[in-house]
Amino acid sequence: MTSTVVATATDRRAARAAEGRLRRRSPRRRGRGGLIGLLFALPFILVFIAFGVGPLLASAAMSFTDMTVSDIRNPLGVDVVGFDQFAQLFHDRLFWQSLGVTMTFVLLSVPLTLAAGLALAVVLDRGIRRFRALFRVGFYTPVITSIVAVAVVWRYLLQPDGIVNSALETIGIVGPNWLNDTRTALPALVAMSVWRGMGNMMIIFLAGLQAVPRETLEAASVDGAGPWRSFWSVTLPQLRPTMLLATVILTIGFLQIFEEPFVMTGGGPLASTTSLSLFVYNQFGYGKYAYGTAAAYVLFVIIAALAVLQFRVLRSKEN
Amino acid sequence: MVTSVTAGSQHSIPATDDGAQRKDNGVFQRRHTHRITGLVTLGLTATLVLAGCGRADDPGMDVEVGAIDSTPAVGDIEIWAAGDFGVQAADLFSAFEAVNDAVDVVVTDVPWTEINSKVTNAIAAGTVPDLVLIGDVSQLIPTGGIQPVPHGVVEDGAVYENALKRSQNQNGVQYGMPWYVEARMLWYHTKIAQAAGVQAPTTWDEQTAFLQKLGEVDGVDWAVGMPVGHASFAYQAIMPFFAQAGGSALTPDGTAWDLGSEAMVKALAYYKSFFDLGLANPDASTDNAVQTFVSGQVAATFQGSYLAAVLDQAVKVDGFSAATFTADVRPAGAVNNAAYLGGATWVVPTGSKNADSAWKLVKWLQEAPQQVSMFQITNNLPSLTSTWTDPAVATDAFMKAGIAQMSNTVSDVPVPTWSQVLAVIDAESEKVVRGGTTPEDAAATIQQRAEAIGLGW
Numbered sequence: 106m107t108s109t110v111v112a113t114a115t116d117r118r119a120a121r122a123a124e125g126r127l128r129r130r131s132p133r134r135r136g137r138g139g140l141i142g143l144l145f146a147l148p149f150i151l152v153f154i155a156f157g158v159g160p161l162l163a164s165a166a167m168s169f170t171d172m173t174v175s176d177i178r179n180p181l182g183v184d185v186v187g188f189d190q191f192a193q194l195f196h197d198r199l200f201w202q203s204l205g206v207t208m209t210f211v212l213l214s215v216p217l218t219l220a221a222g223l224a225l226a227v228v229l230d231r232g233i234r235r236f237r238a239l240f241r242v243g244f245y246t247p248v249i250t251s252i253v254a255v256a257v258v259w260r261y262l263l264q265p266d267g268i269v270n271s272a273l274e275t276i277g278i279v280g281p282n283w284l285n286d287t288r289t290a291l292p293a294l295v296a297m298s299v300w301r302g303m304g305n306m307m308i309i310f311l312a313g314l315q316a317v318p319r320e321t322l323e324a325a326s327v328d329g330a331g332p333w334r335s336f337w338s339v340t341l342p343q344l345r346p347t348m349l350l351a352t353v354i355l356t357i358g359f360l361q362i363f364e365e366p367f368v369m370t371g372g373g374p375l376a377s378t379t380s381l382s383l384f385v386y387n388q389f390g391y392g393k394y395a396y397g398t399a400a401a402y403v404l405f406v407i408i409a410a411l412a413v414l415q416f417r418v419l420r421s422k423e424n
Numbered sequence: 425m426v427t428s429v430t431a432g433s434q435h436s437i438p439a440t441d442d443g444a445q446r447k448d449n450g451v452f453q454r455r456h457t458h459r460i461t462g463l464v465t466l467g468l469t470a471t472l473v474l475a476g477c478g479r480a481d482d483p484g485m486d487v488e489v490g491a492i493d494s495t496p497a498v499g500d501i502e503i504w505a506a507g508d509f510g511v512q513a514a515d516l517f518s519a520f521e522a523v524n525d526a527v528d529v530v531v532t533d534v535p536w537t538e539i540n541s542k543v544t545n546a547i548a549a550g551t552v553p554d555l556v557l558i559g560d561v562s563q564l565i566p567t568g569g570i571q572p573v574p575h576g577v578v579e580d581g582a583v584y585e586n587a588l589k590r591s592q593n594q595n596g597v598q599y600g601m602p603w604y605v606e607a608r609m610l611w612y613h614t615k616i617a618q619a620a621g622v623q624a625p626t627t628w629d630e631q632t633a634f635l636q637k638l639g640e641v642d643g644v645d646w647a648v649g650m651p652v653g654h655a656s657f658a659y660q661a662i663m664p665f666f667a668q669a670g671g672s673a674l675t676p677d678g679t680a681w682d683l684g685s686e687a688m689v690k691a692l693a694y695y696k697s698f699f700d701l702g703l704a705n706p707d708a709s710t711d712n713a714v715q716t717f718v719s720g721q722v723a724a725t726f727q728g729s730y731l732a733a734v735l736d737q738a739v740k741v742d743g744f745s746a747a748t749f750t751a752d753v754r755p756a757g758a759v760n761n762a763a764y765l766g767g768a769t770w771v772v773p774t775g776s777k778n779a780d781s782a783w784k785l786v787k788w789l790q791e792a793p794q795q796v797s798m799f800q801i802t803n804n805l806p807s808l809t810s811t812w813t814d815p816a817v818a819t820d821a822f823m824k825a826g827i828a829q830m831s832n833t834v835s836d837v838p839v840p841t842w843s844q845v846l847a848v849i850d851a852e853s854e855k856v857v858r859g860g861t862t863p864e865d866a867a868a869t870i871q872q873r874a875e876a877i878g879l880g881w
Contacts, residue, residue: 166474169474170474170477174544174563174566174567174840175566175567175568175840175880176567177544177547177548177567177569178547178548178567178568178569178774180548181476181477181478182477182478182479182480183477183478183479184477184478184479185474185477185478260709260711261711264709265707282707285706285707285858287858370655371653371654371655372654372655373653373654373655373854374653374854374858375653375851375854375855375858375859376851387847390843391841391843391844391847392563392840392843393844
């Protein structure tokens with residue numbers, strides 16, 4: 106305990122010294138340095154404004170109008186309807202269903218992916234000595250495969266007479282119709298997303314685990330803590346910033362889940378796997394641009410709110 | 425400000441800590457001001473943009489229909505073709521270039537699933553090609569992004585009427601020229617039918633009995649393939665049954681939906697019976713629909729004449745003849761035996777730089793010799809009805825049924841909101857099969873939702 110506080114105090118002193126050095130530079134040189142830096146960054150800033158901020162503002166404005174596909178040749182020739190689109194959205198049964206599906210999916214996938222990634226990272230960090238690189242590559246490969254190819258293959262695997270059910274039959278379980286049963290379709294997608302996402306989490310947690318100082322763990326084992334206790338009380342609190350990063354990334358990604366339901370189930374059966382992103386996609390397909398944009402911004406607000414919540418809960422106490 | 429210090433570092437930090445805190449507050453206030461300024465600027469910009477919006481009073485869809493003359497086509501013609509027929513028909517376009525020296529035709533194939541969004545994007549950006557081969561035209565008409573067909577492209581009555589209706593607006597103005605058409609017929613394995621000892625059915629009841637007998641033959645898992653749900657386009661199975669029972673999607677004056685009638689209830693009930701009687705697999709995937717039909721696991725299917733080309737490829741090993749598969753006109757419901765009509769239509773976008781030559785190319789393609797060539801290359805039934813008696817087309821083994829079926833077809837409803845309404849039909853019919861909804865409730869829900877969606881004109 107003492108060693109970490111001392112380390113932090115030393116860091117603070119060093120940081121303050123560096124700040125002092127910076128303040129002592131002449132203001133004019135700092136101003137010119139700033140201008141040159143700005144010039145270097147200008148190309149990126151312009152491109153970002155044109156292709157990032159511009160469309161963002163345009164779509165936000167669009168969600169307050171009644172624009173449909175008929176207006177594409179004259180986008181300003183639409184009526185401003187205020188919050189009508191949002192009001193209509195909240196009366197839409199399909200919107201609420203897709204919101205429920207998305208939240209269920211996130212609530213199931215995020216903890217499972219985190220746990221799987223953490224377990225893999227712990228095992229690879231301390232447990233496996235040989236072929237560690239091979240295991241890392243093997244577990245990371247699902248992350249970099251094409252989602253469409255993966256989804257198509259999984260769709261074949263999960264057919265009623267597919268490999269998964271055949272394997273279950275050998276141990277005497279009659280497998281359900283995974284992708285056509287409303288009770289198992291979403292869990293099947295959760296399982297696939299966990300499988301795909303845990304490699305990413307494994308890499309992040311591996312990096313986080315490297316930063317846990319060995320001395321602390323040795324001190325804990327000297328004090329008589331077993332492996333589980335030292336993991337729970339020493340390693341996990343050290344992993345708080347990593348956990349925050351991983352959770353926020355995962356939540357933002359999973360709240361926008363689209364390709365898995367799109368390719369594997371098309372949103373069915375009976376809309377039980379239609380995520381909010383798929384709902385927005387369908388609205389754009391019907392030409393209801395303003396309506397779809399409104400739904401997309403509701404999703405944006407939810408993502409932002411959840412990210413803020415996670416920052417508050419998982420923020421490092423030493424800040 | 426959090427100060428998690430212990431006794432060890434307390435004596436050296438506090439003074440600097442307060443100083444740091446004051447400095448942090450200053451920085452924070454500066455950032456705070458910047459943030460507020462930024463937000464206000466954004467808000468002002470957004471308000472200014474929105475203030476510039478507003479619908480002009482609609483002068484009505486007053487459409488000017490032009491005409492083409494007999495001078496030859498000139499210049500570059502850029503074509504986007506849905507499916508892969510552009511590449512297949514390259515020889516046809518080369519022949520047009522040979523007849524018109526000053527013309528250069530460039531064809532790009534676009535997948536069916538992408539063509540509508542690609543064209544919509546091009547209309548919005550103003551980067552439209554000269555000619556597009558597309559399926560769903562109705563959604564594009566209200567954008568003003570496609571031109572009406574000028575006079576002189578085809579003679580009146582030469583092209584199949586039902587196909588022409590697919591690309592008309594609510595006032596009957598023609599916006600596209602159908603190139604080829606196809607209707608979904610009943611296909612089945614000839615040998616399996618012989619083994620079951622059944623004849624081709626002509627009524628709904630006969631069809632059920634026919635399929636039941638087919639399903640009992642050894643080696644057959646399912647009697648017929650039926651789509652379920654939105655991913656499988658179930659509406660393409662429902663709408664023919666609906667029409668066969670006497671239903672019509674729109675009221676006679678074409679101003680409102682009429683999807684909740686008794687005909688829809690009958691259609692949904694008949695559709696449900698296929699699954700209740702174990703004739704069709706409710707969990708079948710469209711991925712292997714053709715494969716399972718070819719292998720004989722599924723004895724019958726409803727597909728268009730395009731299946732002939734697909735079967736040809738798939739059964740190359742075993743050889744393929746009219747004896748292996750039979751295509752038949754659909755059995756009739758209470759009123760008729762309408763089949764689902766598909767096909768592709770030529771449209772010319774507004775703002776095309778060479779619209780005149782594009783329409784001249786379409787006129788040339790619609791002439792009988794070119795339509796027959798198109799059939800021979802792509803195996804799709806031409807939209808020009810006079811070719812249906814041409815020996816090259818009519819003697820084809822599967823075209824006989826395809827041509828006979830043309831006397832009764834039902835197509836996509838030509839209104840801009842059809843893609844939304846068909847999704848409702850898909851969803852409700854899926855509930856009938858999987859969710860335990862009764863056909864009466866489903867029909868009522870379909871009508872209710874369709875009314876809320878409207879026609880879109």
